[in-house]
Amino acid sequence: MSIRLLLVDDHTIFRSGLKRLFQDEPDIAITGEAANAGDALGLLRRQAFDLVLLDISLAGRSGLELLASLRADGLGTPVLVLSMYPEQQYALPAIQAGAMGYLPKDAEPDELLRAIRRVAGGAQYLSAQAAALVRQVLQGDDQRLPHERLSVREHQIMQMLVKGMSLTDIGLEMMISVKTVSTHRGHILDKLGVGSNAELVLYAVRQGLVS
Template structure:
């Protein structure tokens, strides 16, 4: 039996996934978490075969939670799930240590296949995105600027977009406020914007936030 921990801040989504998996004889949601702290506490208390982790969580982003999971539970398979298109975050998630990535609008059969593959120690990317990821890894990268940010820059960008102050970002990521400011400067330069307000406009135009 595959024991899944579902980490998503939407109760309706967690309930829907549980109902979906009731039809599968080999997968069960045995743990739920609304945020990163609840997910980490659950992982410390009981074993899971796969963690289904949303990128866009309240508070700490899923990428930040993934980094902590990798430190505390290096062997835990993590399937990243997001409303964002695969081409936007799949490579970032895989580089950060995810075992797979599935968009929330994927067909149920694809999500179930991804869960099984990741829980068994494999990796999962859809047939559509896998060739693009391989091209990106080879340096054939035609993605827009925000998709070329490093994992840490992505994490900080998401926090900035949520209005988290630099001091709080530094505390959350265990880096100095000065380092956060340096990352912010690099992010703005890479995206061709000059302020956080322009960053928000960029994010809206590119579907990073709604």
């Protein structure tokens, strides 16, 4: 019996690439696709899946916010997060939000297939690096840098601020109010210990977050 997989990612080309990867796997079948959290939640309410393969960065509500909605709705479909964000930043928040596994998008195909089968079977999957990080943080030894402790939304907004985007443009891009963007900006500055957008850019350059 095939693993019925819901693929949630807002990049059409990436979804197409994964579909090609799974074509040669008789035990894995993509039976649903969604580009945003709302569509994904609707599919999960109407249709049975064995696994959700979820990106964190989505237009509108993030993948972590979708995980919270799944928990609130009592939907227990296992979730494997596949993200462009590094493990040291989002593996722990993803697991705390209810995901059963976390992989970066640059993982090898064989590892992705192994993770899908493991999580669909009810077990957790983390790389050795992610598992060590989660263990350290849970033991009170959090050595992550300040920007690695930002939430998904804060990280997205930080990147836009560093690019010089206005609060209005960021709000339009993320489909949230300017007031909400401003609130997130304040939290970002506080967490990174900087006092202005100029200092934020300098921090990002020093940390190698921008070229």
